[in-house]
Amino acid sequence: MKPIQVGLLGIGVVGGGVWDVLKRNAGEIERRAGRAIRISQVADKDRRRASSIVKKNARVLDDAFALVKDEKIDIVIELIGGTTVAKELVLEAIRRGKHVVTANKALLATHGNEIFAAAQKNDVMVGFEASVAGGIPIIKALREGLAANRVEWIAGIINGTSNFILSEMRDKGSSFGDALRNAQRRGYAEADPTFDIEGVDAAHKLTILSALAFGIPMQFRKAYTEGISTLTQQDIRYAEELGYRIKLLGVTKRTAKGIELRVHPTLIPAKRLIANVEGVMNAILVKGDAVGATMYYGAGAGSQPTASAVVADLLDITRLITADPEHRVPHLAFQPDRLAKDPILPIAAVQTSYYLRMRVKDRPGVLADITRILADLEISIDAMVQKEPGEGEKSVDIVMLTHRAVEKNVIVAMARIEKLPTVLGKVTRIRLEELL
Amino acid sequence: MKPIQVGLLGIGVVGGGVWDVLKRNAGEIERRAGRAIRISQVADKDRRRASSIVKKNARVLDDAFALVKDEKIDIVIELIGGTTVAKELVLEAIRRGKHVVTANKALLATHGNEIFAAAQKNDVMVGFEASVAGGIPIIKALREGLAANRVEWIAGIINGTSNFILSEMRDKGSSFGDALRNAQRRGYAEADPTFDIEGVDAAHKLTILSALAFGIPMQFRKAYTEGISTLTQQDIRYAEELGYRIKLLGVTKRTAKGIELRVHPTLIPAKRLIANVEGVMNAILVKGDAVGATMYYGAGAGSQPTASAVVADLLDITRLITADPEHRVPHLAFQPDRLAKDPILPIAAVQTSYYLRMRVKDRPGVLADITRILADLEISIDAMVQKEPGEGEKSVDIVMLTHRAVEKNVIVAMARIEKLPTVLGKVTRIRLEELL
Numbered sequence: 001m002k003p004i005q006v007g008l009l010g011i012g013v014v015g016g017g018v019w020d021v022l023k024r025n026a027g028e029i030e031r032r033a034g035r036a037i038r039i040s041q042v043a044d045k046d047r048r049r050a051s052s053i054v055k056k057n058a059r060v061l062d063d064a065f066a067l068v069k070d071e072k073i074d075i076v077i078e079l080i081g082g083t084t085v086a087k088e089l090v091l092e093a094i095r096r097g098k099h100v101v102t103a104n105k106a107l108l109a110t111h112g113n114e115i116f117a118a119a120q121k122n123d124v125m126v127g128f129e130a131s132v133a134g135g136i137p138i139i140k141a142l143r144e145g146l147a148a149n150r151v152e153w154i155a156g157i158i159n160g161t162s163n164f165i166l167s168e169m170r171d172k173g174s175s176f177g178d179a180l181r182n183a184q185r186r187g188y189a190e191a192d193p194t195f196d197i198e199g200v201d202a203a204h205k206l207t208i209l210s211a212l213a214f215g216i217p218m219q220f221r222k223a224y225t226e227g228i229s230t231l232t233q234q235d236i237r238y239a240e241e242l243g244y245r246i247k248l249l250g251v252t253k254r255t256a257k258g259i260e261l262r263v264h265p266t267l268i269p270a271k272r273l274i275a276n277v278e279g280v281m282n283a284i285l286v287k288g289d290a291v292g293a294t295m296y297y298g299a300g301a302g303s304q305p306t307a308s309a310v311v312a313d314l315l316d317i318t319r320l321i322t323a324d325p326e327h328r329v330p331h332l333a334f335q336p337d338r339l340a341k342d343p344i345l346p347i348a349a350v351q352t353s354y355y356l357r358m359r360v361k362d363r364p365g366v367l368a369d370i371t372r373i374l375a376d377l378e379i380s381i382d383a384m385v386q387k388e389p390g391e392g393e394k395s396v397d398i399v400m401l402t403h404r405a406v407e408k409n410v411i412v413a414m415a416r417i418e419k420l421p422t423v424l425g426k427v428t429r430i431r432l433e434e435l436l
Numbered sequence: 437m438k439p440i441q442v443g444l445l446g447i448g449v450v451g452g453g454v455w456d457v458l459k460r461n462a463g464e465i466e467r468r469a470g471r472a473i474r475i476s477q478v479a480d481k482d483r484r485r486a487s488s489i490v491k492k493n494a495r496v497l498d499d500a501f502a503l504v505k506d507e508k509i510d511i512v513i514e515l516i517g518g519t520t521v522a523k524e525l526v527l528e529a530i531r532r533g534k535h536v537v538t539a540n541k542a543l544l545a546t547h548g549n550e551i552f553a554a555a556q557k558n559d560v561m562v563g564f565e566a567s568v569a570g571g572i573p574i575i576k577a578l579r580e581g582l583a584a585n586r587v588e589w590i591a592g593i594i595n596g597t598s599n600f601i602l603s604e605m606r607d608k609g610s611s612f613g614d615a616l617r618n619a620q621r622r623g624y625a626e627a628d629p630t631f632d633i634e635g636v637d638a639a640h641k642l643t644i645l646s647a648l649a650f651g652i653p654m655q656f657r658k659a660y661t662e663g664i665s666t667l668t669q670q671d672i673r674y675a676e677e678l679g680y681r682i683k684l685l686g687v688t689k690r691t692a693k694g695i696e697l698r699v700h701p702t703l704i705p706a707k708r709l710i711a712n713v714e715g716v717m718n719a720i721l722v723k724g725d726a727v728g729a730t731m732y733y734g735a736g737a738g739s740q741p742t743a744s745a746v747v748a749d750l751l752d753i754t755r756l757i758t759a760d761p762e763h764r765v766p767h768l769a770f771q772p773d774r775l776a777k778d779p780i781l782p783i784a785a786v787q788t789s790y791y792l793r794m795r796v797k798d799r800p801g802v803l804a805d806i807t808r809i810l811a812d813l814e815i816s817i818d819a820m821v822q823k824e825p826g827e828g829e830k831s832v833d834i835v836m837l838t839h840r841a842v843e844k845n846v847i848v849a850m851a852r853i854e855k856l857p858t859v860l861g862k863v864t865r866i867r868l869e870e871l872l
Contacts, residue, residue, distance in 0.1 A: 137581020145573025148747030215770030311584030
């Protein structure tokens with residue numbers, strides 16, 4: 001089958017990520033969709049940059065409208081940003097019967113109603129998973145995964161810049177100004193950080209989430225927005241003493257009188273999972289009447305995470321316009337004739353880290369014997385605790401954490417250690433994962 | 437349009453939840469799908485119980501095969517459990533061209549390949565979102581939301597019973613046996629808890645996740661399974677001292693040599709978000725090459741959370757066999773002609789809790805004045821801290837947390853408090869959400 005033809009508007013940070021992901025994972029993506037997805041045209045005002053990225057693999061133009069009008073393009077990805085030219089381009093693409101994928105939350109929060117009406121009229125889809133919380137598939141969760149629920153409320157950390165600043169202020173005792181400058185140095189905040197720190201970006205995203213949760217039109221202008229620039233160390237400390245953390249939260253809630261739609265610094269109990277979301281990460285808590293509270297966590301911005309969402313939308317659209325309905329998403333995620341043959345490894349071949357506890361006689365040379373056995377089997381020790389013997393006790397506990405090792409070797413090591421006359425009983429072994 | 441006709445096999449805990457959710461949220465579900473979904477037949481060996489639940493609203497039979505063979509049924513929900521009769525029923529439904537929704541992880545982990553092949557051949561869908569992690573839409577996230585990614589690994593707390601027991605052992609210092617009995621008293625563990633505590637249930641679920649992540653067939657028999665029944669307080673304490681928590685983790689990872697597929701107690705760094713998932717909750721960490729680490733958290737079992745996933749699958753199937761492809765999932769989650777008219781509330785009408793900080797002269801009667809103002813405006817105080825004055829200081833900080841109040845009243849109260857001659861400067865106000 002002919003590959004889906006995609007036109008990319010803007011090959012900057014996110015656009016470059018989309019190009020990379022589609023290239024790197026082309027094989028798996030085709031195994032999933034049953035059809036290749038190909039960016040055949042790229043429009044960028046910096047044609048040289050664009051050409052240096054795509055080489056000869058796509059046509060490069062500087063006229064975005066020319067791309068949108070090209071009959072060969074099936075899907076247009078809008079990554080230009082802003083709400084003026086981007087809007088015209090998106091509407092033009094829709095009028096020409098092209099599907100659109102966009103990461104542009106400002107555009108959707110302010111002109112979404114018009115754009116979706118045009119899409120409906122022209123029988124095209126507008127994918128916008130990338131517009132909220134980067135690679136976290138929260139749009140799909142709300143529209144499909146949680147569709148059985150009457151959503152009661154949503155509370156989200158949906159601006160990574162602000163969350164980074166608040167984490168810095170709490171962890172390091174930095175002032176707001178210092179934390180902001182640190183965020184700018186690391187590239188987490190723009191030269192003009194207003195949209196991030198004053199809650200405007202979060203309000204754009206919250207407007208979208210609110211519309212999806214409650215089935216209401218986009219109403220960004222009615223959102224209440226308060227940023228973090230006036231927060232002080234003093235309040236962060238007092239909140240901490242009372243068992244709370246301060247986060248910039250987007251909250252939208254259905255009440256008997258209407259819908260709450262608000263972004264502001266918020267104290268939340270320190271023991272809640274979402275209170276422990278640090279740095280530039282995002283997390284969204286959704287309360288449904290059937291499912292209860294569910295949370296979605298991940299990178300809320302950045303080239304590859306945002307590209308992950310853009311490409312997921314491309315796949316969705318490709319599947320819908322390609323497959324029979326009942327074969328849209330394969331049962332095991334990949335086309336049944338394209339399953340992989342990777343073997344499942346026996347546990348002996350697995351590599352992980354280990355916690356080893358053993359009881360030994362409190363006598364010189366014991367540790368040397370044990371560590372030699374481990375070294376011979378290429379098991380290296382990351383941390384070790386030897387407990388002091390209790391009064392009158394003649395044996396002690398030794399606890400070791402190992403670096404990554406092959407399980408087979410650990411089994412052999414344990415057997416050898418257990419045979420040492422200075423070791424009492426069995427070695428307790430629990431596996432350890434750093435999850436990084 | 438004629439409602440989708442659904443046949444429900446088994447109206448126990450989960451089946452009853454499905455019946456409830458479909459009834460309670462019928463209006464919203466039709467606004468989403470553009471078509472009503474109706475359980476028209478229920479088969480249960482306990483006909484009296486079934487009749488007492490469904491009243492006259494569905495036909496009740498005790499012969500599940502008769503239901504499956506009924507030509508009027510479009511979708512069969514299998515909630516009988518087990519891998520023998522359930523398998524025959526599912527295959528019979530598929531052969532008769534009916535779509536199937538099931539929560540049966542044991543069935544899919546052991547006979548999934550055969551079932552999916554039959555579904556593919558007969559052009560029907562088998563939905564199984566409810567088979568892993570209850571209401572958390574993790575199947576959809578893996579198959580669709582993260583489809584751009586080459587998945588590197590998954591690590592999940594996917595058995596609530598074990599996680600509850602481990603939480604109890606750590607929090608309360610309980611022995612394994614006491615924690616298990618507590619879980620049984622609360623209905624979190626079965627009379628025979630083997631499947632939960634020995635990791636078999638988690639291995640069923642992990643087998644499904646692994647197949648979806650890596651595009652491999654179901655291979656439950658090759659999963660390594662180790663439970664929590666031999667864990668001791670001692671190891672939990674030692675792990676804690678070293679900065680780790682012990683969780684029963686399902687881990688599946690792609691390596692150069694093959695796929696790791698293993699369930700076992702695992703030390704994980706205490707500072708990881710997933711290490712702080714307590715009680716019967718589930719959480720799944722997915723590492724993708726583009727998106728990085730994402731996490732999905734929620735109730736992994738229970739009547740309504742599991743029903744949430746079953747009904748989401750019903751909606752998915754209904755949409756696919758009802759709508760034109762490009763109108764499958766409405767842009768704003770609900771059909772464009774069925775958006776709600778709920779107003780967005782102005783911030784003054786919002787109700788939440790508040791943190792109020794003020795600087796006051798260290799003098800008798802100050803607090804009485806402030807609390808009277810709050811009481812007059814129906815703002816009640818949940819907690820208060822008055823700081824000791826520093827040496828030579830004549831003013832002190834007062835910090836108050838309020839119960840829920842109307843923002844308008846808080847604004848008035850702040851203005852009145854600021855006018856008190858004993859109050860210095862402005863009152864700092866930050867909103868507070870318990871997120872429960």
